[in-house]
Amino acid sequence: xxGNGWKEALEGLPYILQGTWxxxxxxxxxxxxxxxxxxxxxxGHVYGKPAVRRGIGLYVWFFRGIPLLVLLFLFYFGIxxxxxLELSPFVVAIIVLGLISSAYQSQIIRGAIKSLxxxxxxxxxxxxxSDRQAIVFTILPQALRLAxxxxxxxxxxxxxxxxxxxxxxxxxxxxxxxxxxxxxxQHFWLYILVGIIFMVxxxxxxxxxxxxxxxxxIKGYSR
Amino acid sequence: MDEFLFLRQEVAPALMSGLWMSIRLxxxxxxxxxxxxxLVGVLRIYGNHFLKALVGTYVLFFRGFPLLVxxxxxxxxxxxxxxxxxxxxxxVIGFSLCxxxxxxxxxxxxxxxxxxGQMMAAKSLGFSxxxxxxxxxxxxxxxxxxxxxxxxxxxLIKYSSLAYMVTCIELTGEGKILASAYFKYMEIFMIVxxxxxxxxxxxxxxxxxxxxxxxxxxxxxxxx
Amino acid sequence: xxxxxxxxxxxxxxxxxxxxxxxxxxxxxxxRGDIKVLIGPSGAGKSxxxxxxxxxLPADDGRILLHGRDVTGFRKRRVxxxxxxxxxxxxxFNLFDHLTALRNVMIGLVRVKKIPKNEARRRALRxxxxxxxxxxxxxxxxxxxGGQKQRVSIARALAMEPEVMLLDEPTSSLDPELTGxxxxxxxxLAAAGMTMMMATHQFDFAExxxxxxxxxxxxxxxxxxxxxxxxxxxxxxxxxxxxARIHGxxxxxxR
Numbered sequence: 001x002x003g004n005g006w007k008e009a010l011e012g013l014p015y016i017l018q019g020t021w022x023x024x025x026x027x028x029x030x031x032x033x034x035x036x037x038x039x040x041x042x043x044g045h046v047y048g049k050p051a052v053r054r055g056i057g058l059y060v061w062f063f064r065g066i067p068l069l070v071l072l073f074l075f076y077f078g079i080x081x082x083x084x085l086e087l088s089p090f091v092v093a094i095i096v097l098g099l100i101s102s103a104y105q106s107q108i109i110r111g112a113i114k115s116l117x118x119x120x121x122x123x124x125x126x127x128x129x130s131d132r133q134a135i136v137f138t139i140l141p142q143a144l145r146l147a148x149x150x151x152x153x154x155x156x157x158x159x160x161x162x163x164x165x166x167x168x169x170x171x172x173x174x175x176x177x178x179x180x181x182x183x184x185x186q187h188f189w190l191y192i193l194v195g196i197i198f199m200v201x202x203x204x205x206x207x208x209x210x211x212x213x214x215x216x217x218i219k220g221y222s223r
Numbered sequence: 224m225d226e227f228l229f230l231r232q233e234v235a236p237a238l239m240s241g242l243w244m245s246i247r248l249x250x251x252x253x254x255x256x257x258x259x260x261x262l263v264g265v266l267r268i269y270g271n272h273f274l275k276a277l278v279g280t281y282v283l284f285f286r287g288f289p290l291l292v293x294x295x296x297x298x299x300x301x302x303x304x305x306x307x308x309x310x311x312x313x314x315v316i317g318f319s320l321c322x323x324x325x326x327x328x329x330x331x332x333x334x335x336x337x338x339x340g341q342m343m344a345a346k347s348l349g350f351s352x353x354x355x356x357x358x359x360x361x362x363x364x365x366x367x368x369x370x371x372x373x374x375x376x377x378x379l380i381k382y383s384s385l386a387y388m389v390t391c392i393e394l395t396g397e398g399k400i401l402a403s404a405y406f407k408y409m410e411i412f413m414i415v416x417x418x419x420x421x422x423x424x425x426x427x428x429x430x431x432x433x434x435x436x437x438x439x440x441x442x443x444x445x446x447x
Numbered sequence: 448x449x450x451x452x453x454x455x456x457x458x459x460x461x462x463x464x465x466x467x468x469x470x471x472x473x474x475x476x477x478x479r480g481d482i483k484v485l486i487g488p489s490g491a492g493k494s495x496x497x498x499x500x501x502x503x504l505p506a507d508d509g510r511i512l513l514h515g516r517d518v519t520g521f522r523k524r525r526v527x528x529x530x531x532x533x534x535x536x537x538x539x540f541n542l543f544d545h546l547t548a549l550r551n552v553m554i555g556l557v558r559v560k561k562i563p564k565n566e567a568r569r570r571a572l573r574x575x576x577x578x579x580x581x582x583x584x585x586x587x588x589x590x591x592x593g594g595q596k597q598r599v600s601i602a603r604a605l606a607m608e609p610e611v612m613l614l615d616e617p618t619s620s621l622d623p624e625l626t627g628x629x630x631x632x633x634x635x636l637a638a639a640g641m642t643m644m645m646a647t648h649q650f651d652f653a654e655x656x657x658x659x660x661x662x663x664x665x666x667x668x669x670x671x672x673x674x675x676x677x678x679x680x681x682x683x684x685x686x687x688x689x690x691a692r693i694h695g696x697x698x699x700x701x702r
Contacts, residue, residue: 065423066416067384078409160289188300195288344541348555349531363545439545440587
């Protein structure tokens, strides 16, 4: 019975906690990849030619419609085999999560860009900036600030999704919890434990985002 | 070519059986999740202190724990307290409870966005508290929550694939088994992916139609 | 009960929000056919008083009597029954946004009074006709002007067949050109004998309609009397100052 099992479960804690680094690496790797790609996609989606916009729309539809687990299997077992590539589960996890995130992030940034008044772009052009300069120096600095709350959300989503990479054997929190459970049979306590660890990480992350938002906020700027 | 046709005869039935299991997972979870989510959302606004704390804690944990961890708790953890759930039951319960927590956030936000005057007007006509909630507040709140809750239903379709992790063999599970047996990972998972994309697209289309259907002219969208 | 007894009696009503006393011992009476108008600066407590009378806000002290019965301690079902007898019109109209004008008027009949739908529809249409909006029955609040919305809200309250109507600044949210249509409806109601208590800034209207004007300030009744007296011969200096300052009555309040 569960009785005193929690003591045994706690003994596995150090081993599990080591997985925190792996989890965070996967999460931030995915967020970074998602950001870089998402930024390019967002700009393309807003300012690109119709064909480009349709293509990006298709990309977004695909990566938001396919389940994470299916994509992980498709990539790791399917695509890598087809391309005769060998990548560790860790790298595959970051790539897949990153691609999915880029689809969502592109929409967040796109929404932020579209919420800016038209006058911003016009004014930039009026002082002689090229379109590219206008986007980089006037639009994006504002849009990115507006996108921060969306990132906070994206972080929590990817953090929880990282648990699914356990299916590929990535040595993150969930996998390690499972290992300890297999050894000690304290499934109940161990999964509650790892769940709480995830919650703590979520809390820290969203707090950090809130602080960043405060730091980069422009006084009196309201939308 | 023969091999291809042969595979078709192997692949199709297995995937269809998996798809059927997926539907059997998604539909009940969607209905239960939504119903429970509305109830919890209402309780979080209109409940007494005790109820608010109770459901508040529920939402905190069920949105905080990854879905996979929750599923494992139901399937591997509960036996420790003497409850043995089948993979299917563990999956449906896990999906419903997790989904409901997210739905409740959308419902709660929707209720908060409705002007206080609506409740006052209802009461001034003689509506009881529950009557006002049921006939005046909820019809408006559910319309407002539709975009968010609809989104949550889409997520449910995708996350139903996790049932495979607690040995409930649905579409993804069948795909994995097939792919491992025939070493046709690429093809099988592309088909599996396509089927999910189809389900998601259909659901999105259906939800958009639903939003149009229940829309009321100029229904105030207060987003401040 | 004789015709002389008041329908509604408010005895020494008190209400506090946090540390501030909003109502400091209000007492008044409404007899059948009375039209009493509350005037006073913002924050005087007029709106709070009206909300306390139909028990939307619980008073901290004092009593409210309807036909001699103390309703202050009522809970649940008796409160709901009481509120059907005391109708309320809000400054912000508060029409149910998801229902057409007709259904707004019907819903109280169907869900609260449990009247069958057909009968409810008949009555609702009759009330909408009474306020001149029968052709707009199938339109939603968002499609109606402010004046039309307020008239629908009056129809909605009337459908419940109240004995008393409370009106909380019914025209304050309206553009000036729309107030006329609402005031006309209220006038018709008064002519038909409805007992009303109204908080308003429409002094001309109050003067022509009211049989008593009550001036409130800081949660207390400063003075009350007929419109003639209050507007032209008030005894209290503050009353005179208020009327002069805002509405041009009294050229020289110091006299």
